[in-house]
Amino acid sequence: MYIIRSGTIRAYKNIDDEEVTVRFGYSGDVIVAIDSFLTEQRTSLNLQAIKKAEVEYIQKYKFLAFFTKDLESLKAWNEILSELILQQLEREIDLLIESPLGRYNRVLSRSPKLFQEIPAKYIASYLRMTPETLSRLGKI
Amino acid sequence: MYIIRSGTIRAYKNIDDEEVTVRFGYSGDVIVAIDSFLTEQRTSLNLQAIKKAEVEYIQKYKFLAFFTKDLESLKAWNEILSELILQQLEREIDLLIESPLGRYNRVLSRSPKLFQEIPAKYIASYLRMTPETLSRLGKI
DNA sequence: CAATAATCTTGATTTGAATCAATGTTTTTC
């Protein structure tokens, strides 16, 4: 589990011979290959710095030692997991919107500051469209 | 939180003037408007029986009373949330696949028994394609 | 069981995003 101290990280997955972006992490965020973190299996996600980044990391056993030490801590861990579920639900809805413009608008309105400083090609892949399509959306 | 004793339930959301299916629940499954369950806000999801169904329900306060009573229970609740996150991650990947056939195959191979007895129109909406497209996939 | 409604399939057509291709712009590197 990484705490981003500066820079920007993206998580992506190889799908259809493409590197499809599934998450962005900014300074102050936590980013983690959640599948691996939860299952201790090899992850199918890749993490890449897209701005020179500094991160700290916590090893899972230390994290868990902290978050399972008493009832209150466990509830906090629980709260984090719940929050994650809600985020993923929003993400699912994002992806279900049919039109590229619709997806773009929804993601933008949900996280206005989200796409600052991120190269458009990664945003496009996050929004499941080509860079060309994303570029053309500006003109509408 | 509903425990399905018989029948089939789908969860759907209104997107783009369509009822887009986001989850199916079968006999034995638990189905819940997870956003509402976690936030206690009004849900944006609808639950609908697509086969005559019998369900039991647990109210959240009872559920939590059980799952927060001691450390072990909380860990179990935690485990459930983790499992949900992994499922949602799979779902996200499903939706990121570009071709209708690709999405169909991935979902089918992940849950072969998934689509038995479910009207194709709901499956199509779950796979973000039209019923016509789904129907034509069979011919490939 | 007949009648009606719902669903599914098939075909023809349209449409909008992907692809292809070229140029322009910004960023990186030496």
Add this chain to the structure above:
DNA sequence: GAAAAACATTGATTCAAATCAAGATTATTG
């Protein structure tokens, strides 16, 4: 700061899925 590489924009074309439109099946209802 020049050269190269990466990225973004724009235009033309292709293509695959959506839409539109009938039929064919299947399921539901009285």
